[in-house]
Structure formats: C-alpha cells, structure tokens
Amino acid sequence: MSKFDLTVNGVRHAVEADDDTPLLWLLRDNLGLTGTKFGCGVGVCGACTVLEDGKALRACQIPASEVASRSFITIEGLSPDVSHPCQRAWLAEEVAQCGYCQAGMIMTACALLHDNPNPSDEQIDHVMSDSVCRCGTYPRMRKAIRRAAQEISSKKQ
Amino acid sequence: MITSRRDFLKTAAFGGAALLVGFDGSRLFGAGQSNAAGSFAPNNWIRIDGDGRVTLTIGKCEMGQGVRTSLAMILAEELGADWTRIKLMQARPSPGSDLGTGGSDSIMSSWKPLRQAGAAAREMLVAAAAARWNVDNTSCSASGGGVVHLPSKRRITYGFLVGDAAKLPVPENPTLKSASDFKIVGQRTNRIDGSDIVTGRARYGIDVKVPGMLYASLERPPFAGAKLKGMQEEKARAVSGVRSIIQLPRGIAIVADNTWAAIKGRQALAVQWTDPPKDAFDSDEHWKQLEAAARQTGFITREEKAPPGAAAVTKTFDAIYHYPFYAHAPVETMNCVADVRGNRCTIWAPTQAPERLQNQVAKLLGIPPTDVDVNITLIGGGFGRRLGVDYAVEAADISRAAKAPVQVLWSRADDMKCGHFQAASVHYLAAGFDSENKPVSWKHTKAGSFHNISPLDPKEVRDTAWYQDWSWGCYDVPYAFPTIQTAYVPVDLAVKHGPWRSVFAPSSVFARECFIDEVARTCNADPLAFRLEMLTGADVIKAGRTTIDRRRLRGVLETVRDKSNWGSPANHRYGRGVACNAYSGHTYIAYVVDLRLDHDNNVHVERVVAAVDCGRVINPIGVEQQMEGGIIWGISSALKGEITFRGGTAQQSTFADFAVARMRDTPAIEIHIVGADAERPFGMGEPPVPPMVPAIANGVFALTGRRIRTLPIRPEHLKEPA
Numbered sequence: 001m002s003k004f005d006l007t008v009n010g011v012r013h014a015v016e017a018d019d020d021t022p023l024l025w026l027l028r029d030n031l032g033l034t035g036t037k038f039g040c041g042v043g044v045c046g047a048c049t050v051l052e053d054g055k056a057l058r059a060c061q062i063p064a065s066e067v068a069s070r071s072f073i074t075i076e077g078l079s080p081d082v083s084h085p086c087q088r089a090w091l092a093e094e095v096a097q098c099g100y101c102q103a104g105m106i107m108t109a110c111a112l113l114h115d116n117p118n119p120s121d122e123q124i125d126h127v128m129s130d131s132v133c134r135c136g137t138y139p140r141m142r143k144a145i146r147r148a149a150q151e152i153s154s155k156k157q
Numbered sequence: 158m159i160t161s162r163r164d165f166l167k168t169a170a171f172g173g174a175a176l177l178v179g180f181d182g183s184r185l186f187g188a189g190q191s192n193a194a195g196s197f198a199p200n201n202w203i204r205i206d207g208d209g210r211v212t213l214t215i216g217k218c219e220m221g222q223g224v225r226t227s228l229a230m231i232l233a234e235e236l237g238a239d240w241t242r243i244k245l246m247q248a249r250p251s252p253g254s255d256l257g258t259g260g261s262d263s264i265m266s267s268w269k270p271l272r273q274a275g276a277a278a279r280e281m282l283v284a285a286a287a288a289r290w291n292v293d294n295t296s297c298s299a300s301g302g303g304v305v306h307l308p309s310k311r312r313i314t315y316g317f318l319v320g321d322a323a324k325l326p327v328p329e330n331p332t333l334k335s336a337s338d339f340k341i342v343g344q345r346t347n348r349i350d351g352s353d354i355v356t357g358r359a360r361y362g363i364d365v366k367v368p369g370m371l372y373a374s375l376e377r378p379p380f381a382g383a384k385l386k387g388m389q390e391e392k393a394r395a396v397s398g399v400r401s402i403i404q405l406p407r408g409i410a411i412v413a414d415n416t417w418a419a420i421k422g423r424q425a426l427a428v429q430w431t432d433p434p435k436d437a438f439d440s441d442e443h444w445k446q447l448e449a450a451a452r453q454t455g456f457i458t459r460e461e462k463a464p465p466g467a468a469a470v471t472k473t474f475d476a477i478y479h480y481p482f483y484a485h486a487p488v489e490t491m492n493c494v495a496d497v498r499g500n501r502c503t504i505w506a507p508t509q510a511p512e513r514l515q516n517q518v519a520k521l522l523g524i525p526p527t528d529v530d531v532n533i534t535l536i537g538g539g540f541g542r543r544l545g546v547d548y549a550v551e552a553a554d555i556s557r558a559a560k561a562p563v564q565v566l567w568s569r570a571d572d573m574k575c576g577h578f579q580a581a582s583v584h585y586l587a588a589g590f591d592s593e594n595k596p597v598s599w600k601h602t603k604a605g606s607f608h609n610i611s612p613l614d615p616k617e618v619r620d621t622a623w624y625q626d627w628s629w630g631c632y633d634v635p636y637a638f639p640t641i642q643t644a645y646v647p648v649d650l651a652v653k654h655g656p657w658r659s660v661f662a663p664s665s666v667f668a669r670e671c672f673i674d675e676v677a678r679t680c681n682a683d684p685l686a687f688r689l690e691m692l693t694g695a696d697v698i699k700a701g702r703t704t705i706d707r708r709r710l711r712g713v714l715e716t717v718r719d720k721s722n723w724g725s726p727a728n729h730r731y732g733r734g735v736a737c738n739a740y741s742g743h744t745y746i747a748y749v750v751d752l753r754l755d756h757d758n759n760v761h762v763e764r765v766v767a768a769v770d771c772g773r774v775i776n777p778i779g780v781e782q783q784m785e786g787g788i789i790w791g792i793s794s795a796l797k798g799e800i801t802f803r804g805g806t807a808q809q810s811t812f813a814d815f816a817v818a819r820m821r822d823t824p825a826i827e828i829h830i831v832g833a834d835a836e837r838p839f840g841m842g843e844p845p846v847p848p849m850v851p852a853i854a855n856g857v858f859a860l861t862g863r864r865i866r867t868l869p870i871r872p873e874h875l876k877e878p879a
Contacts, residue, residue, distance in 0.1 A: 035357020075357035098221025099354035100537025136789025
C-alpha cells in the first residue's frame, strides 16, 4: 500500500492503495465518486471515461502509481448546476435510457468538443464508437453532441 | 370498478397531514381505513402531503424503459397534479406483491389501476374543497395541483385539502377523465430522473455502499460438473486487502476490502478446473440436434385446414433458418449487495424480478421470504437478464459465509460467459402453391428450448397454450394462408438460457418474415405488397390466446410503404428490405431498411423508416427511444456478435469478441407513430426488436440475391456471387 496525492474535480485527495489499483476503483471505492462506471475493466467500453486537461482517459487503465499530482474531472465535477453544454444537450435531446453508460459518453463527448469544437458527423461517429451503449441511445447522442457544439460555438462568437 | 378484486383502493391518513390512496392492479387488500402505518402496505400508493408534494410509490423496476416517467404521467393526468411536484419512490416486495418487470407489460397493466387511483384521489380532493366552500362538487374542477370553484374562480391547492380529503371514503367508481381532456398523457415529456443521470447522481446496483461492506469476486466452475483441480490460495491471501477465500458449491469467493483487491485476489488464486468431458456442451453439436428436431412433427401449436374443395397444393418449397445464441451484455455487469444477519437478510439489487429474488434467497437461507428485505436499485440495462436472480443468491451465500455485508461484482467475462443466454433455435418452413402459383399453405416448425433460469413445474399441463407460450412469432403467423400448421419441438439445452429482449419472438419472427419474403419472390410479387395482400380476409384473427388485428398490421406496413417511397429506393447502391410483426397482438411495428455493402462485404444499415402502433401513447419520447433502442439491438443481432460454446463454456468474454453495435453502426432513423389516440396503451420495451433482423436480411437479399438463413450475417456469407 502506498499513498497517492491526486486532485479530482478540483479537490485534493490523499488515497492509500496498491500501486496497480486502477483510478476507476480509487474514484469509486476510496473517494465514493460512483458516477464513473465499471463496464469492462479492459478499456473497450468507455463507461469509466474521465477527463484530464480536457482529454478523455479510461479510468480502468490508469494505475494508482501514475495518478500522483494529476488532476481529473469526473461526471460529478463537470458543472455545479447541470450547466455544462453537454449535460444540457443530453437533457434537451433526452439521450439517456438506462443511463449507466452515459457518464462515460458525456465525458467522451466533452473531450471531443474540447479538441474539436465543430466536429463533422464522421468525426463524432469515429470518436464515440469507442464506447458501448447497449440501450441504443446513439441517434440521440449524435444530436446532443451537435447541439452542444452549436451552443459552444455560439457562446464563443 | 374499484370494489372488484382486481382494483381495490384504500386510504389511510398519517396524522391528518397527508392523503394516501393505495392500489394494486393484481390482487385484493384488506378493506378499511387505517391510521397506523404498519397496516397500510399496498404495493403502490399515492401520497399527497400538506405541502402539496405528490409521491408515487411505483411497483415497477426502472431499467431505461422510462417506466417511472410514464407511470408518473398517467397518475399526474388523472390526479390533476402539478407535474413538477411529483416525486417517485420504489416499492419493495411484500407478501402477495408482483413487482416483476418484463414482457413489455408495465404500461398495459398499470394504465387502469393508476388512473382509477388518481381519479379517486382527485374526487376526494374535489369533495373536500366543495365541502369547505359549501358548493356542489360538480361546480369544481381539479388541475395543476389544485381545485377551482368554476363560478367564483376560487382556487385552493391540494396541500390544504389533504387533511379533509383523507377523512372521506374512497369513491368506489371514480369517473376517469375523457381522453380529449388529457393534458399530460400523450405529451412529449422529459425523463423524470434525467438530471440525476447526467450528473452521476443516479444510483445503480453497483453504486450501493453499506457500512462495513466487503467486496467479493466469485470464480465459478466453467462448465457443469467442473471440479477444482488446484489454486494458489497463499498467493491470493498475500494480496493486500484480501480477507478470505471461501469455497462454496457455486464457486470460490474472494472476499476483500475493496473491489480491486477482490479482482486481483481472484487473478492470484489462479484456479484450475478439471478438463471438460468429451460430451460437454458444444454449440456445433447442438446445431445438429436442433436441425434434426426441426424435421420432426413436434407439438402442433396451430392447425388450420383449407375448406374441402380448396385448390390442391401442386408445388412446395422449404427452407431452414438458424438463429444463434446471444448474450444480454448490459453495460452494468451483474452485481448485488447482501447482508445476512442471523435469520434475516437485506438485499440491494438491480433486479427485474424482486419476488423471485426474495424467494430464492429465502430458500437458500432457509428463512421465510418475508425475512428477506429487497431494495430495488436502478438497473444499468435489463433486457431480461435481471429476471434471473443467480447473482443475488451468490451474494447472500457469500455474505452468510463472510458474516458481513458483501457486494458481489461480476467481471465482464463473468457476465458474457455465465449469463442465461438467448437460446439457439432452428426453424423449418415450407410453403405450398396451387396450380396457379398461388400460395395456399404455410408450415413453420420451431426447434428450441424452454427457459431454465428457474425449474419448470412438472405438474404444469403441457397443452397447446403452453407450447404456444414458447413459440411467439411462430404460431401467431398473421398471414392468411388457407392451410397453416405450426409446431414446436423442445430440445434439451444444458447451458443456462432464459428471457432476452423480446423473449421467444426474435428467432421465430426472423424465420417467418424472411420466409414470407421468399414466398413473395416465388410468386414474383413485391414483398411489401404481398404482405398486405396476405393480410386480407378477416380483420381480426385469433391464434391461441393472441388476437391479431390485421388492420393495425396493415396500417404500419402502409405507413412505411408511403413514408419510405417504397417503390423507389433512396440509392441504387442500396438494398431495401421490409419486415413487420404484431407483438403478442399488442404492439404492431413495420420497418423498411436501406443498406449497403462496403468493399469488404460488411453490411451497413443506412436508413430505417419505422412505423409503430402501440395503442394510446403515454410519452412519445419514450416510444421513440424504445424504437431506436430496438433497432440498434436488431442491428447488433443481425450483424455483430453471437455466443458459441466449446467444452461446456461460452467462448466469448468481452465486447471485442461479442461485439455490439456502436455509434458508427447507427443508421438514420425515422419513426412514425400511428394509432396514438387508441383507447388503451400497450408495451414498447420489446416489440421493436423482432422485425428488425429480418428487415436487414431481406434487404441483403434485395441487394445481393443471397438469402440470409443464418445469423449473424458475416462478410464471408456474401463473398461469392449468388
């Protein structure tokens, strides 16, 4: 067991864990931030996606030994009041069904729009196809990402 | 009538500050009013508090079908409630309750009792207001969470009335609203719990934490009869956080302080099992059995004979259709928290079958079901998987042995390999034609397997209705052939199998809707026009317990024909397929699918034009979501992963080898809702699935001339020219 300092949603934490404990379980078991979900544990479903410097990362693939001094954003920290353009777009387009994969999907979409505020449909499909939704919310997700992109670009003007 | 056994209402008042109306659509409760909380325990109830809040305790499980929202809408409509002030609570199983959620039944079965309960509460509130104003009830009207005296325009909100209303008798026969007065039912309504989902606040089974909880991973025998050969117990114990290794008949549990330690401990344990025997279950061998069985006569599930003197069959042709094994693969793997203490047990589970769970856990522990408290969490994907309760029984077993509350979490591989699968089946179909090449006979034999997630009752009478229950989509063929024979041949299946989204319908509807296309082509007929032609004659037909309204099936077919410009495909590189289905005679759906092949012969569905008639629509958004979800589910089944078995074990273990549709596989989808002003609503969770796969297969035929009789469709099936 070692101690690791990391920042999550702007709050610094010192967690005690084995070196190889994935960030996913630090978030869920140590910090009680259960919004980030387990889906496969091998980085192929996207349910555990979190942000670091605007980039999407699979929390199940980052060992504790690599989290020291890093700062992550989870779904709980995306906005204090459901005001992030992706959250708003997700609600406006009524994307969620069971909702379980949606935190990962929203974080992935945030990273996509951070990287490319005006993605083409092909770019949206390409990036979002790394994640799995078994309910089949993809059509609404596409619309929500386009809506969020519009909101972001209209704010910038 | 509320006085009937099925629709009993009662009230109770807690300290005069709230009005409660309890109801249950399926069984009788003790009569009378009560002020004691303990004696007021219906499965469903409405509570209106002094501050005007309305709390609806619902008896259905939420797994993404939006049932919480749609049930709340029905209640709010009749109650005249303020939609923004409705709160929901999840009911728990209690003696006689039936909270099971499956079979696309929730809306259908809740529609009437919820309306009656809402209407009864509304009438009590109106009566209380009228008495207070000393005016006639009929001069008052309720809406938006308050009562208005129409002549004077005085208004009082429900919160001020609950004390008085609670003292009134429950009206035995409240007047339901006229559909023309609906203000909430039928409106596009956002999910009641949407913001919880986009903020990470929604709590699923996996998110449950209770004080002192330990975490367990269970290594299960890979096939029935596997024996422990060896394991590295010391290595597992050396993993920090591992508390204990517990051997149980159902497997070896690694119990730890956190999830990762349990996962790591299981890896370190490196359990070795005995090799499977030569005759261990193998899907290739099973296919041979199914194929042989499909040629047998089986149990006749429907027999219609042409009248004497009808045209004789002069030509027949037949085909065999194969439908594979599939996993449910919800993104939230199976999990459960159990806390066994002495002779009691508390469970927190994402479950579709709370009572089955309660009973099976009670049986394991040898205690009465009433001593098992079941807390139902949100479900991260149900699809029928969580009608099985194996994961909860495991959790109780491990908690009992560990003497602590324990969460069992399945790995993705556990979930893929140890689920109850959609069973494979083989379908034999034959059609007969008269001398003028008119189709006059239809034969469909399904060789498949009953569920084995809970033991079948050996005393149950295995009559025609019983066999029909195992072959939806087969015996209820809607087409007007003068001669029809459908049959079911049960084939033993050693691996676990059970309900999956749309239960038994997908395999039969795949075979039926592809073969009717073959029949149409044999007659040189357009497959959509041919279906319409074969849906003439009697408008309403009975097949077993199923009543099929051919007008509604024609309605959805005509809608997709017109909306898709059926005669002129969108693109000459596209193939276009059609299929339709009447799900249990309740919900009617038709699809027109446009698809193309890429250079590697992969099928890409580009566009789906869909029509759905599910009766009265509660929430159009919910209907659209289920249609989209069913279409994507169908694309997964038609084009993505299947489960195969070797040595008694499923060979797939991840989303890589059991692939499901991703966003890149998602077509443009156009949904047309028809018949939304019907009297009653029907279900939407399952019906969108079955006709999707055959619509794709028929589109592939239209494009390539190659008949798809085996799933999933693989590029190698399409390589050679037809």
